[in-house]
Amino acid sequence: MTDKPNTPLLDQVSSPADLRKLDPAQLRQLADELREEVIDTVSVTGGHLGAGLGVVELTVALHYIFDTPQDRLIWDVGHQCYPHKILTERRDRIRTLRQGGGLSGFTKRKESGYDPFGAGHSSTSISAGLGFAVARDLAGSENNVIAVIGDGSMSAGMAYEAMNNAGAQESRLIVILNDNEMSIAPPVGAMSSYLARLVSSRTFLQLRDMGKQLLRRMPKIFHEPVSRAEEYARGMWTGGTLFEELGFYYVGPIDGHNLDHLLPVLKNVRDVKDGPILVHVVTQKGKGYEPAERSTDKYHGVAKFDVVTGAQVKSSGKAPSYTKVFAEAIAKEAETDDKIVTVTAAMPAGTGLDKFAEKFPKRFFDVGIAEQHAVTFSAGLAAEGLKPFCAIYSTFLQRAYDQVVHDVAIQGLPVRFAIDRAGIVGADGATHAGAFDLAYLSCLPNMVVMAAADEADLVHMVATAAAYNDGPIAFRYPRGEGRGVEMPEKGEVLEIGRGRVLRKGSKVALLSIGARLGQCLMAADELDAAGLSTTVADARFAKPLDRDLVSRLAGNHEVLIIVEEGSVGGFSAQVFDFLADDGLLENSLKVRSLHLPDAFLDHGNTEAIYGEVGLDAKGIVSKVFEALGHQTVSDFRRA
Numbered sequence: 001m002t003d004k005p006n007t008p009l010l011d012q013v014s015s016p017a018d019l020r021k022l023d024p025a026q027l028r029q030l031a032d033e034l035r036e037e038v039i040d041t042v043s044v045t046g047g048h049l050g051a052g053l054g055v056v057e058l059t060v061a062l063h064y065i066f067d068t069p070q071d072r073l074i075w076d077v078g079h080q081c082y083p084h085k086i087l088t089e090r091r092d093r094i095r096t097l098r099q100g101g102g103l104s105g106f107t108k109r110k111e112s113g114y115d116p117f118g119a120g121h122s123s124t125s126i127s128a129g130l131g132f133a134v135a136r137d138l139a140g141s142e143n144n145v146i147a148v149i150g151d152g153s154m155s156a157g158m159a160y161e162a163m164n165n166a167g168a169q170e171s172r173l174i175v176i177l178n179d180n181e182m183s184i185a186p187p188v189g190a191m192s193s194y195l196a197r198l199v200s201s202r203t204f205l206q207l208r209d210m211g212k213q214l215l216r217r218m219p220k221i222f223h224e225p226v227s228r229a230e231e232y233a234r235g236m237w238t239g240g241t242l243f244e245e246l247g248f249y250y251v252g253p254i255d256g257h258n259l260d261h262l263l264p265v266l267k268n269v270r271d272v273k274d275g276p277i278l279v280h281v282v283t284q285k286g287k288g289y290e291p292a293e294r295s296t297d298k299y300h301g302v303a304k305f306d307v308v309t310g311a312q313v314k315s316s317g318k319a320p321s322y323t324k325v326f327a328e329a330i331a332k333e334a335e336t337d338d339k340i341v342t343v344t345a346a347m348p349a350g351t352g353l354d355k356f357a358e359k360f361p362k363r364f365f366d367v368g369i370a371e372q373h374a375v376t377f378s379a380g381l382a383a384e385g386l387k388p389f390c391a392i393y394s395t396f397l398q399r400a401y402d403q404v405v406h407d408v409a410i411q412g413l414p415v416r417f418a419i420d421r422a423g424i425v426g427a428d429g430a431t432h433a434g435a436f437d438l439a440y441l442s443c444l445p446n447m448v449v450m451a452a453a454d455e456a457d458l459v460h461m462v463a464t465a466a467a468y469n470d471g472p473i474a475f476r477y478p479r480g481e482g483r484g485v486e487m488p489e490k491g492e493v494l495e496i497g498r499g500r501v502l503r504k505g506s507k508v509a510l511l512s513i514g515a516r517l518g519q520c521l522m523a524a525d526e527l528d529a530a531g532l533s534t535t536v537a538d539a540r541f542a543k544p545l546d547r548d549l550v551s552r553l554a555g556n557h558e559v560l561i562i563v564e565e566g567s568v569g570g571f572s573a574q575v576f577d578f579l580a581d582d583g584l585l586e587n588s589l590k591v592r593s594l595h596l597p598d599a600f601l602d603h604g605n606t607e608a609i610y611g612e613v614g615l616d617a618k619g620i621v622s623k624v625f626e627a628l629g630h631q632t633v634s635d636f637r638r639a
């Protein structure tokens, strides 16, 4: 392709096929334009910025050297894939990123053939890549498989399980380790220190030692005359690393922003015909955008922002976020209880525990992206008499389910699970929605499960969890701001398994669990106004269920609506089970439940999603009329 004067190169490149027509000398300009496009886009959509900026050159080089989509390119987490989306036929929709009906903020199979594997959660790429590689071998195909994984994501067990398996297989798999010395926060752990040492200690000596061994696999670069760039690439072959011990060929470290280095190395790697290979690429998170480079989180995830100043749009801030309320409450409890310790799996800011860490550095543990370990580590702490608060997003706790069951619940250990982001999360979509915790925790013997109806209730639940020592206890709360209720001076210890009635009526009962309570109260206003006297109750506990409360609601009302921001099989299922067992469904009671549908909900505006699934006041009112056999309020009035 010829470079048209004054025409941005990016305008000529809508697919990797277009990209491959460019001269290598043009790729620098293309990368610069791509970076600008990413910044510009995220300034209007918000989203994950720093990670994508760090892999602009890598993205260009990968699509240039490899024959995507025939060659399978798998991005770990997928939060760094915006440059990839722009280059793979999605530039025209890039400004719909993370909006309802628009592009996902992560890789997604159903969105594009260039996304062979979807993600959102970390550390899956090597396992998936090995699956693709083995399937290719069984089919007798020749395509390459490339997994790109970050240094933070390398801390998770899955990555080691995958390397352990890949290192023992003959399958040809390319793993690119994108080392930017950052997770969301600065990375923690021995692996992170090891990578830092590896980067700073590479020497030519190791190279020569490994030369012979590599010769077998790398005939091309060692036998053919080489250009200066290839000479550089050759200079990067080293040995004796942890990765080599695991059976990988290790290449690197290389400067991931230097296309003159990336291109020949990737080309040579492409031409290796067997075995797993790991290319260690060093990049800078937030590269090329000064406000991101200089910020401590490298603009990992941002709201909409002003491109010139980097200033992000602030939230309306009417009420404190649940995360902040949790962070303050746990710090307060810890002041008077030195047994309290906190654990996060690489989300110190996301869970609010960074504030706890400032106050109690010795009682705070960031274990890296390692949810399974976080849970069992907490179990060990609890077994020795400490009071661990293990703060994990609902969606990420899914990864540690066996640890919750086997290491915590069966042994009845008093681990306190602070489950943030429970319910709809909006722009991150299905991979991050906290849909299932009520279902997967309430079915476990020995478990106490609470859900905060508002930010004041969350303070009480923190106090309750701190005081409860008889077994595991969990409390869930949603992403975002509270309802603006009055805050208590101090958390009050709640009676385990006891709900509360907020307003009393006689015809309709709304039994809410969690933060949809506000919508239930609004619905009750409407129902009362329509002549349907309405009770609103807050179950507070999904387990143990307040059977007395449920019996009273069932016995004294004509309609009972159960409202929860959770999946099928959650709180409603527990209530139905009890109603059926107790014979309470055998009278004239009309019971309905409002929960998340049996579907994975795509990303979008949170309020819009509530409307779509009927989990707002309007949906609750409609459900009541539906139960009474009327479609609308007017139908009801006419009847």
Ligand SMILES: Cc1ncc(C[n+]2csc(CCOP(=O)(O)OP(=O)(O)O)c2C)c(N)n1
Pocket: 051, 054, 077, 079, 080, 120, 121, 122, 149, 150, 151, 152, 153, 154, 180, 182, 183, 184, 285, 345, 346, 347, 369, 371, 396, 399
């Ligand atoms: C299982 C899981 N836990 C936590 C997260 C939240 N998370 C998303 S990206 C990220 C940091 C990843 O670091 P790294 O792989 O180095 O990528 P970088 O952002 O530095 O490019 C974390 C902790 C996640 N997506 N999945």
Ligand SMILES: CC(=O)[C@@H](O)[C@H](O)COP(=O)(O)O
Pocket: 048, 077, 079, 120, 121, 184, 301, 350, 421, 425, 428, 432, 479
């Ligand atoms: C990619 C990822 O998993 C996280 O960055 C996540 O998007 C954070 O979500 P919150 O913004 O809710 O903390």
Ligand SMILES: [Mg+2]
Pocket: 150, 151, 152, 153, 178, 179, 180, 181, 182, 183
């Ligand atoms: Mg990183």
